[in-house]
Amino acid sequence: MSESAYDAVFGSAWHVDGKDIKDNMSYSTSAASPVGVVTPTFIGKWHFDTAGQDFYMSTGLTNTDWTLVTTSPFFLKAQAVPAAKTVTAAITAAELIAGLITTTGVTAPSVHQLPTGALIEAALPGIATGDSFDFTLINTGTGASDDATITVNTGVTIVGNPTVGALTDATIISGSGTFRARRSAADTFVVYRLS
Incomplete structure (x- = not known):
C-alpha cells in the first residue's frame, strides 16, 4: 500500500x-x-x-x-525490438538482457558467442550473487542444418544444450530456446537451458 x-x-x-x-x-x-x-x-x-x-x-x-x-x-516489462543475428554474430550484454534474440542460419549453422561475465555485470548495476535473468533465442532458419548455437565466453559457462534447432529440423520440437543467466560470483555467470 x-x-x-x-x-x-x-x-x-x-x-x-x-x-x-x-x-x-x-x-x-x-x-x-x-x-x-x-x-x-x-x-x-x-x-x-x-x-x-x-x-x-x-x-x-x-x-x-x-x-x-x-x-x-x-x-510487466517493456520489450525492445529483438536483436536479429545471422550466421555468426556475437551477442552483446544489452541484447542478452533485453531478453529476445532472433537468428537465422540462412544456409548454415549459426554460432553466437555470449558476452563476457564482466560485460554482463557492467550492464546490470547492483546485481548480486544469486540474481538471474532470462533470455530466449528464436531460430527462424528453415533448413535442416540451420541450427543456432550459443557459446561460452570468459566468466560465462553453459549448462544444458546450447543449440536451438531450425524450425524444419525433424529432431527438434521447437525453433526456440529459453535460458536463465545466474550470477554465481563477481563477473561470473552460469547460463542454464530451461526449454
Missing part, C-alpha cells in the same frame, strides 16, 4: 506513533531510483520509482542499500 493510500484509509494521526506504523505498512515513492538518495528506515522497506516503474527493496540502512526487485509494477 502506498503512503497516500494508507493516509486515505487510516488518516495521518490515528495512533500516537502512527508514522512508524505507516512507514512499516507502506512503500515510499519518488520519480527516480532510491539508490544513493533515499535512506531506508528499516531493512525490507519497499520503494517505487514512479518514472522508471521499478520496485526496490532495502537490504541495509544506508541510501546505497537498495536492490531492484521488479522492472515494472505487476511484473
Whole structure:
C-alpha cells in the first residue's frame, strides 16, 4: 500500500506513533531510483520509482542499500525490438538482457558467442550473487542444418544444450530456446537451458 493510500484509509494521526506504523505498512515513492538518495528506515522497506516503474527493496540502512526487485509494477516489462543475428554474430550484454534474440542460419549453422561475465555485470548495476535473468533465442532458419548455437565466453559457462534447432529440423520440437543467466560470483555467470 502506498503512503497516500494508507493516509486515505487510516488518516495521518490515528495512533500516537502512527508514522512508524505507516512507514512499516507502506512503500515510499519518488520519480527516480532510491539508490544513493533515499535512506531506508528499516531493512525490507519497499520503494517505487514512479518514472522508471521499478520496485526496490532495502537490504541495509544506508541510501546505497537498495536492490531492484521488479522492472515494472505487476511484473510487466517493456520489450525492445529483438536483436536479429545471422550466421555468426556475437551477442552483446544489452541484447542478452533485453531478453529476445532472433537468428537465422540462412544456409548454415549459426554460432553466437555470449558476452563476457564482466560485460554482463557492467550492464546490470547492483546485481548480486544469486540474481538471474532470462533470455530466449528464436531460430527462424528453415533448413535442416540451420541450427543456432550459443557459446561460452570468459566468466560465462553453459549448462544444458546450447543449440536451438531450425524450425524444419525433424529432431527438434521447437525453433526456440529459453535460458536463465545466474550470477554465481563477481563477473561470473552460469547460463542454464530451461526449454
